[in-house]
Amino acid sequence: RKEVEQDPGPFNVPEGATVAFNCTYSNSASQSFFWYRQDCRKEPKLLMSVYSSGNEDGRFTAQLNRASQYISLLIRDSKLSDSATYLCVVPKGSGTYKYIFGTGTRLKVLA
Amino acid sequence: DTEVTQTPKHLVMGMTNKKSLKCEQHMGHRAMYWYKQKAKKPPELMFVYSYEKLSINESVPSRFSPECPNSSLLNLHLHALQPEDSALYLCASSQELQGAYNEQFFGPGTRLTVL
Numbered sequence: 001r002k003e004v005e006q007d008p009g010p011f012n013v014p015e016g017a018t019v020a021f022n023c024t025y026s027n028s029a030s031q032s033f034f035w036y037r038q039d040c041r042k043e044p045k046l047l048m049s050v051y052s053s054g055n056e057d058g059r060f061t062a063q064l065n066r067a068s069q070y071i072s073l074l075i076r077d078s079k080l081s082d083s084a085t086y087l088c089v090v091p092k093g094s095g096t097y098k099y100i101f102g103t104g105t106r107l108k109v110l111a
Numbered sequence: 112d113t114e115v116t117q118t119p120k121h122l123v124m125g126m127t128n129k130k131s132l133k134c135e136q137h138m139g140h141r142a143m144y145w146y147k148q149k150a151k152k153p154p155e156l157m158f159v160y161s162y163e164k165l166s167i168n169e170s171v172p173s174r175f176s177p178e179c180p181n182s183s184l185l186n187l188h189l190h191a192l193q194p195e196d197s198a199l200y201l202c203a204s205s206q207e208l209q210g211a212y213n214e215q216f217f218g219p220g221t222r223l224t225v226l
Binding site for chain 1: 142159215
């Protein structure tokens with residue numbers, strides 16, 4: 001099993017739709033999780049951090065399911081500007097500075 | 112201010128050239144990172160500095176040489192690169208707290224082309 005796994009997509013959704021991505025992780029001891037968005041040829045930008053059960057910021061909600069070892073990202077009322085690749089990032093483990101990146105999920109919001 | 116800056120934005124170099132990439136942050140972060148990213152792939156870790164000391168080298172070829180002159184600056188010296196080294200080079204920083212994993216903040220990257 002990969003350390004961090006994401007569905008690469010693309011997810012093509014109409015404007016206004018609700019879309020959810022999952023990210024599974026293999027290290028059951030992981031305590032923190034991050035979602036980044038990355039636009040084409042740009043740097044990853046932090047979207048959301050998850051340290052406990054979940055987090056919400058406007059139209060974006062992240063939920064953590066420790067029993068099944070996955071985190072989800074829910075985007076409500078999708079905008080054209082939400083089109084990007086969403087990267088799930090999980091620290092490798094205590095005592096290191098390594099962060100494991102998922103391969104990213106590509107989202108296209110269609111007019 | 113959650114800004115990490117990188118220069119140059121673009122760099123084209125021949126295989127015999129020597130060049131340097133620069134990264135700067137003023138967030139007081141004590142961990143700084145170099146990543147390499149190829150198209151349609153996630154970033155790959157190259158080096159990590161913690162408190163200005165090299166903490167991780169992910170078996171990167173010696174033609175890449177990192178340097179951390181002070182807590183705000185990170186350089187990547189390039190020499191005798193190969194065309195396959197063409198990529199987006201990203202710098203990132205994070206707070207360094209014992210036992211805690213903190214968000215990384217990325218710079219805009221340097222897009223490197225090796226001819």
